[in-house]
Amino acid sequence: MTDDTKVCPRCAETVKGAALVCRFCGWDFSLPAHVGPRRQLTGQQLGILVLALFAAVPLGLWATRLISDARLPDPVPVALPALEREFDSDPKAALEHWRGRPMLLSAEVNAPYGSELLLKTINVLPVRAQMRGQVYASEGEKVVLHCRGIEIGGIFDDKPQPLDCSLVEH
Structure with missing residues (x-):
């Protein structure tokens, strides 16, 4: 490694010293060495997250109603x-x-x-x-x-x- 180059903390490849981003793995050199770059969610991950939220809301409402029904005295x-x-x-x-x-x-x-x-x-x-x-x-x-x-x-x-x-x- 010379003064004109630096080593990427993520992939250990040698890149130019003036590089802002690693050309091999996309590491952002402006971030501290212990923090990785922000990852983008894939379409599949985003879809799973949306489905989980849509499933969680009715499930939470049902559980709340079930719990409140259990605490109510007989009519x-x-x-x-x-x-x-x-x-x-x-x-x-x-x-x-x-x-x-x-x-x-x-x-x-x-x-x-x-x-x-x-x-x-x-x-x-x-x-x-x-x-x-x-x-x-x-x-x-x-x-x-x-x-x-x-x-x-x-x-x-x-x-x-x-x-x-x-x-x-x-």
């Missing part, structure tokens, strides 16, 4: 009119009692509304139940919904709103 059966009376008499106490508590809610359908069901009530305004996915139920049909909890709010501010429901029977 409590309740008829919508009884739930309404409880909310009419003491909304704060009723909300505290039912929030985050799974229930099997018996009700009559006022109208299907996309991914929600409007349920007939003893009062004038219907209760809007948020459903998991599209629901196929007819007006006047008696249904039992498995709901993960309840909130007050939405379009009808003072009405109980069952959350994350699925149709058990109709």
Whole structure:
């Protein structure tokens, strides 16, 4: 090796002293000797990475749902009119009692509304139940919904709103 040449730390080939990159292996001489050059992902590696990400997201969501289902207590059966009376008499106490508590809610359908069901009530305004996915139920049909909890709010501010429901029977 002369003053005009240098040895590549990766492939040990002799290259010109002014070289910025090794002509044999692509080593970047501006990097410290202990750091290798940045490698490009091949198309196959990139494809595998994308597939792994697409598989990991649904798997993570499924596992989260499975874990949360395992921690939930058994659903409590309740008829919508009884739930309404409880909310009419003491909304704060009723909300505290039912929030985050799974229930099997018996009700009559006022109208299907996309991914929600409007349920007939003893009062004038219907209760809007948020459903998991599209629901196929007819007006006047008696249904039992498995709901993960309840909130007050939405379009009808003072009405109980069952959350994350699925149709058990109709």
